Amino acid sequence: MLLSDEFTKNAPLRYPRNFTAPRTFGATEPVNYFDDSVYNVQLGLYVVGYKEAQDENLRKFVPQHRVLARLATYQNRVDEQHRWNPIIEAYQLDRVDEWYLSRYEMRVDLFTYRFGYLKLAPIAQTEGQTTTDRGRIVDLPEGIISAPISLHWLWTLPPEGEFQGNRQDRQEKLEFVKEKSREMCHEWFDEDGALSNFIRETETNSSCPCKEEQAKMDLGRFMPHPRCSALFRDVSCTETLGSMNCYMSAQNVRGSTYRMNYEGHEQESAYSTHYGQTCCYDAQGFLMQSTYQPVVK
DSSP states (O other): HHHHHHHHHSSSSBOOGGGOOOOOOOTTOOOTTTGGGGOOOEEEEEEEEEEEEEEEEEEEEEEEEEEEEEEEEEEOOOGGGGSSOOOBBBOOOOOOSSSSSSSHHHHHHGGGOOEEEEEEOOOOOOOTBBBBTBOOOOOOOSEOOOEEEEEOTTTOOTTTSOOOEEEEEEEEHHHHHHHHHHHHHEEEEEEITTSSHHHHHHSSOOOOBBBBBHHTTTBBBBBEEESTTTTSSSOSSSSTTTEEEEESSSOOOEEEEEEETTSOEEEEEEEEEEOOOOOEOOOOSBBOOOOOOOOOO
């Protein structure tokens, strides 16, 4: 895998002179950027995991960025050839220079990071050693960030992780990732999908129209959202992030649940709820998978 293939969000190539060695300058001390020693710095290719975890104090899900490992180490080139020319580095996906997770985090927490991103940044001078019994939180300096990528390929790399098969066998690693993904889906359904409130919030008699133009024409069943509609505001919606226009049902939603009775037969029970259906659409007018997430100021 070429490093530049993953950096499609920002610069497809990296320039060595984008990185400078960390140093302290006085208020009136000039910086000579023509001095090659300024760019003589070691770079680390880090993989950062992303997930959203519940915060009981904020009463919402907050984003978490955790540096999982340093995949590779590069010496920044300061020769005359790369003063103006970009550079492309190659990296093997089956190698990790250093983990920042403990033994327990490798076996359990690693799988909670479904996707993340790569970051190329100078290696922090204060980095110490990570023990197998205790992980380490690393704060990275500024660097180049890639587009979001899946982290399933990272699941088979920890030496003391759950995968204990042949790390050179690509097919065996592929089967492990497939089985682990299937296991996570089953765990998610057992935890959330089988709950009655999950059915109540997703199965209603006021299904959202697929396109915004349908919601506009269905006036009477749906109405513009008072806080997230262009009819009432001229700024972006802060309740459902990323949406351009929202509509809501003009009447309460009726829900229904299905349960097995004592005789083993499926029984349906319908009830009136206390809420309306909310439908949000993006800039292209398509229905969004959105949740209520107000911005904390």
